[in-house]
Amino acid sequence: xxxxxxxxxxxxxxxxxxxxxxxxxxxxxxxxxxxxxxxxxxxxxxxxxxxxxxxxxxxxxxxxxxxxxxxxxxxxxxxxxxxxxxxxxxxx
Amino acid sequence: xxxxxxxxxxxxxxxxxxxxxxxxxxxxxxxxxxxxxxxxxxxxxxxxxxxxxxxxxxxxxxxxxxxxxxxxxxxxxxxxxxxxxxxxxxxx
Amino acid sequence: xxxxxxxxxxxxxxxxxxxxxxxxxxxxxxxxxxxxxxxxxxxxxxxxxxxxxxxxxxxxxxxxxxxxxxxxxxxxxxxxxxxxxxxxxxxx
Amino acid sequence: xxxxxxxxxxxxxxxxxxxxxxxxxxxxxxxxxxxxxxxxxxxxxxxxxxxxxxxxxxxxxxxxxxxxxxxxxxxxxxxxxxxxxxxxxxxx
Amino acid sequence: xxxxxxxxxxxxxxxxxxxxxxxxxxxxxxxxxxxxxxxxxxxxxxxxxxxxxxxxxxxxxxxxxxxxxxxxxxxxxxxxxxxxxxxxxxxx
Amino acid sequence: xxxxxxxxxxxxxxxxxxxxxxxxxxxxxxxxxxxxxxxxxxxxxxxxxxxxxxxxxxxxxxxxxxxxxxxxxxxxxxxxxxxxxxxxxxxx
Amino acid sequence: xxxxxxxxxxxxxxxxxxxxxxxxxxxxxxxxxxxxxxxxxxxxxxxxxxxxxxxxxxxxxxxxxxxxxxxxxxxxxxxxxxxxxxxxxxxx
Amino acid sequence: xxxxxxxxxxxxxxxxxxxxxxxxxxxxxxxxxxxxxxxxxxxxxxxxxxxxxxxxxxxxxxxxxxxxxxxxxxxxxxxxxxxxxxxxxxxx
Amino acid sequence: xxxxxxxxxxxxxxxxxxxxxxxxxxxxxxxxxxxxxxxxxxxxxxxxxxxxxxxxxxxxxxxxxxxxxxxxxxxxxxxxxxxxxxxxxxxx
Amino acid sequence: xxxxxxxxxxxxxxxxxxxxxxxxxxxxxxxxxxxxxxxxxxxxxxxxxxxxxxxxxxxxxxxxxxxxxxxxxxxxxxxxxxxxxxxxxxxx
Numbered sequence: 001x002x003x004x005x006x007x008x009x010x011x012x013x014x015x016x017x018x019x020x021x022x023x024x025x026x027x028x029x030x031x032x033x034x035x036x037x038x039x040x041x042x043x044x045x046x047x048x049x050x051x052x053x054x055x056x057x058x059x060x061x062x063x064x065x066x067x068x069x070x071x072x073x074x075x076x077x078x079x080x081x082x083x084x085x086x087x088x089x090x091x092x
Numbered sequence: 093x094x095x096x097x098x099x100x101x102x103x104x105x106x107x108x109x110x111x112x113x114x115x116x117x118x119x120x121x122x123x124x125x126x127x128x129x130x131x132x133x134x135x136x137x138x139x140x141x142x143x144x145x146x147x148x149x150x151x152x153x154x155x156x157x158x159x160x161x162x163x164x165x166x167x168x169x170x171x172x173x174x175x176x177x178x179x180x181x182x183x184x
Numbered sequence: 185x186x187x188x189x190x191x192x193x194x195x196x197x198x199x200x201x202x203x204x205x206x207x208x209x210x211x212x213x214x215x216x217x218x219x220x221x222x223x224x225x226x227x228x229x230x231x232x233x234x235x236x237x238x239x240x241x242x243x244x245x246x247x248x249x250x251x252x253x254x255x256x257x258x259x260x261x262x263x264x265x266x267x268x269x270x271x272x273x274x275x276x
Numbered sequence: 277x278x279x280x281x282x283x284x285x286x287x288x289x290x291x292x293x294x295x296x297x298x299x300x301x302x303x304x305x306x307x308x309x310x311x312x313x314x315x316x317x318x319x320x321x322x323x324x325x326x327x328x329x330x331x332x333x334x335x336x337x338x339x340x341x342x343x344x345x346x347x348x349x350x351x352x353x354x355x356x357x358x359x360x361x362x363x364x365x366x367x368x
Numbered sequence: 369x370x371x372x373x374x375x376x377x378x379x380x381x382x383x384x385x386x387x388x389x390x391x392x393x394x395x396x397x398x399x400x401x402x403x404x405x406x407x408x409x410x411x412x413x414x415x416x417x418x419x420x421x422x423x424x425x426x427x428x429x430x431x432x433x434x435x436x437x438x439x440x441x442x443x444x445x446x447x448x449x450x451x452x453x454x455x456x457x458x459x460x
Numbered sequence: 461x462x463x464x465x466x467x468x469x470x471x472x473x474x475x476x477x478x479x480x481x482x483x484x485x486x487x488x489x490x491x492x493x494x495x496x497x498x499x500x501x502x503x504x505x506x507x508x509x510x511x512x513x514x515x516x517x518x519x520x521x522x523x524x525x526x527x528x529x530x531x532x533x534x535x536x537x538x539x540x541x542x543x544x545x546x547x548x549x550x551x552x
Numbered sequence: 553x554x555x556x557x558x559x560x561x562x563x564x565x566x567x568x569x570x571x572x573x574x575x576x577x578x579x580x581x582x583x584x585x586x587x588x589x590x591x592x593x594x595x596x597x598x599x600x601x602x603x604x605x606x607x608x609x610x611x612x613x614x615x616x617x618x619x620x621x622x623x624x625x626x627x628x629x630x631x632x633x634x635x636x637x638x639x640x641x642x643x644x
Numbered sequence: 645x646x647x648x649x650x651x652x653x654x655x656x657x658x659x660x661x662x663x664x665x666x667x668x669x670x671x672x673x674x675x676x677x678x679x680x681x682x683x684x685x686x687x688x689x690x691x692x693x694x695x696x697x698x699x700x701x702x703x704x705x706x707x708x709x710x711x712x713x714x715x716x717x718x719x720x721x722x723x724x725x726x727x728x729x730x731x732x733x734x735x736x
Numbered sequence: 737x738x739x740x741x742x743x744x745x746x747x748x749x750x751x752x753x754x755x756x757x758x759x760x761x762x763x764x765x766x767x768x769x770x771x772x773x774x775x776x777x778x779x780x781x782x783x784x785x786x787x788x789x790x791x792x793x794x795x796x797x798x799x800x801x802x803x804x805x806x807x808x809x810x811x812x813x814x815x816x817x818x819x820x821x822x823x824x825x826x827x828x
Numbered sequence: 829x830x831x832x833x834x835x836x837x838x839x840x841x842x843x844x845x846x847x848x849x850x851x852x853x854x855x856x857x858x859x860x861x862x863x864x865x866x867x868x869x870x871x872x873x874x875x876x877x878x879x880x881x882x883x884x885x886x887x888x889x890x891x892x893x894x895x896x897x898x899x900x901x902x903x904x905x906x907x908x909x910x911x912x913x914x915x916x917x918x919x920x
């Protein structure tokens with residue numbers, strides 16, 4: 001099933017640059033894995049914010065939760081999840 | 093998967109009593125079927141309101157949507173759905 | 185550019201069934217055209233609600249506005265539009 | 277009587293790992309006791325968040341308050357409590 | 369247990385005066401009974417509004433719900449209920 | 461005149477235990493004085509929160525403000541005050 | 553004591569012109585009386601809205617409530633009242 | 645001085661087409677006059693909504709209020725006004 | 737023109753007493769000057785809060801902004817400004 | 829396309845004066861460049877706040893995002909972006 005996932009990144013602006021760079025690199029790497037696994041299907045930036053909107057797919061909310069918590073930036077992310085139902089118009 | 097479902101009933105107070113009674117009877121009957129099918133697992137009243145909080149289970153959000161829309165009162169219900177993830181403490 | 189579009193359908197529950205059916209048929213037909221034109225890219229139902237979340241693409245907000253207003257149901261839709269920026273991870 | 281209890285965990289991400297681990301272990305242990313006492317009846321994770329939704333039972337709000345405050349994580353939890361009324365449909 | 373109950377009266381201003389007067393008289397009579405039964409302990413007006421704040425006591429939320437729904441004005445009342453816990457300072 | 465007063469205690473969880481204990485003791489002592497003076501009439505806990513709802517009486521808002529600010533915990537309290545009007549039903 | 557009073561006028565736009573004119577004339581007349589009595593001290597328009605912000609003075613909230621309810625437009629007004637405390641800077 | 649003005653058009657969808665057309669024509673005509681007078685400086689559509697954001701200029705809020713109320717659609721417009729201060733960067 | 741100005745003081749409770757006293761003294765002195773200049777016309781305390789509501793007058797929003805920013809406490813104030821339009825009832 | 833951009837500056841009041849001055853100078857310089865490039869078209873201050881409302885133009889949201897993130901103050905800015913559609917009235 002698909003989920004719309006909104007992430008606001010609350011990493012403090014005072015975070016040292018190298019720590020931030022390491023977190024970002026880890027974030028990109030883990031996101032790439034989630035894409036490869038088919039969990040992360042689309043990702044957009046919310047213009048003007050350190051925030052994203054993403055389209056995710058997972059077997060259930062518990063599996064989605066694990067995927068999101070596996071992101072290195074997770075402790076600083078304010079995440080909201082909205083379940084999406086397939087629209088009949090999209091069926092075959 | 094389980095969902096927390098909140099329903100606010102917006103049926104206008106001016107609705108004729110027999111129409112209201114018929115809707116309520118239909119609602120009870122359909123809710124009983126959803127219980128029998130294991131879709132409606134628990135139901136509570138929000139004290140002071142014509143509203144309920146319910147614990148539902150469905151294979152996915154699309155199936156949940158169909159179940160909720162099958163309620164005769166659906167056109168007057170303001171429904172919000174929250175996906176729930178099994179907590180590891182509850183596992184086996 | 186892409187937009188996340190949320191539509192809450194406020195058509196009154198008291199609307200006669202044939203009027204509702206005609207509006208829905210017109211809605212489906214126009215949505216199909218918008219899909220064919222590449223304006224409507226994905227559409228989901230918000231479970232429990234007469235509402236959708238959609239991914240749209242248009243040259244600019246004015247063009248998006250025209251597309252949305254061309255839906256027969258438009259006078260009853262409460263629509264909110266969120267602009268999306270391509271995420272660098274998605275490039276190439 | 278039953279209560280729907282929502283907990284947002286505000287423990288700062290900068291908390292040292294061992295302090296966090298100790299708090300979590302204490303939390304699990306105390307939650308197990310509350311389950312054994314019949315106070316904590318169900319617990320879910322809010323997907324994407326360090327948050328839970330739980331179904332609790334207590335003789336009255338004061339007793340519920342004591343149970344919630346007995347959690348080692350309590351000083352960092354933002355808790356909201358909603359009283360639930362048994363729905364007539366659920367009566368025998 | 370005690371509850372703080374807020375009621376906003378949504379009776380349309382266009383309601384005929386006699387219907388309104390009858391509802392109000394019934395409301396006063398039923399409120400007097402609830403006072404006599406110890407369910408309604410204090411009642412205040414929210415200045416400037418057709419609204420009240422009240423202190424109620426009931427064995428549980430279900431009993432409170434029944435009491436509130438027994439008010440003739442109930443179909444037009446937007447009611448919110450907040451459970452209150454006895455404060456240790458108030459004990460004996 | 462009476463006021464409904466809501467207090468959310470924002471004292472940081474990291475506050476040293478002895479400082480917290482001293483503040484709490486001072487709070488209890490000052491509250492007892494306000495009770496004796498007839499300013500604090502009832503006090504409840506908001507279950508699950510470090511928060512209270514109280515019924516206060518004071519000659520006017522300025523006098524109420526002074527009473528509230530005299531609490532040792534005042535600098536950490538987020539307080540909201542709602543004026544209450546005597547309901548005609550309560551008049552002799 | 554003084555109160556800041558916000559009034560949003562919800563009289564439906566479809567109200568016949570003569571009924572509206574009569575209500576407005578009555579409103580002006582009653583407002584003039586409240587000014588003469590010292591209850592209404594200042595009145596402003598919220599630009600762009602059929603709404604006002606006013607500075608009122610009354611012995612207590614119950615007296616203020618009576619004054620506000622005496623306005624012919626009262627059944628259509630959505631009123632919020634905020635108590636104001638004299639600031640020490642303004643003393644003597 | 646300049647103001648940011650947001651208008652949500654609440655004209656009911658059930659309004660007869662000729663009445664709506666007449667209102668719209670009057671609206672366009674009056675807006676053209678306000679442009680000619682330098683009151684309306686820029687106007688945008690909020691995509692997906694029957695709503696606008698506009699940049700207005702008027703000597704003071706009372707004059708702005710008169711200009712906005714002179715629009716034939718005014719009784720159905722939900723208008724919010726935000727005062728803007730010239731930014732020093734724009735000087736000279 | 738007149739403005740309704742709301743100020744919430746966010747000075748941290750941990751601020752050393754002498755720093756706080758100095759800021760408050762500077763605040764009182766500057767407020768007295770703004771009164772003498774006719775910019776600050778009335779000032780009230782919001783009961784229970786470290787907050788004020790004030791009636792200000794300035795030639796335009798830019799001038800008001802300068803006046804507010806000249807307060808020594810300004811960096812810690814969360815200020816909201818509402819433009820007020822003279823009500824026709826108040827015109828001589 | 830044009831965007832309405834709201835920026836709340838969250839730079840802590842405790843920031844050393846020289847660091848703040850350097851950030852402000854850099855901000856002015858970069859804003860001047862964005863003006864020269866036609867990205868920043870108008871800028872206003874929100875009276876009473878360390879905040880601005882601006883009218884920006886960019887080819888798409890991604891380009892706007894880059895421009896906003898290029899501001900030296902960006903890590904401390906809470907930015908919201910609203911897409912604007914050209915209004916037919918403005919068309920030549």
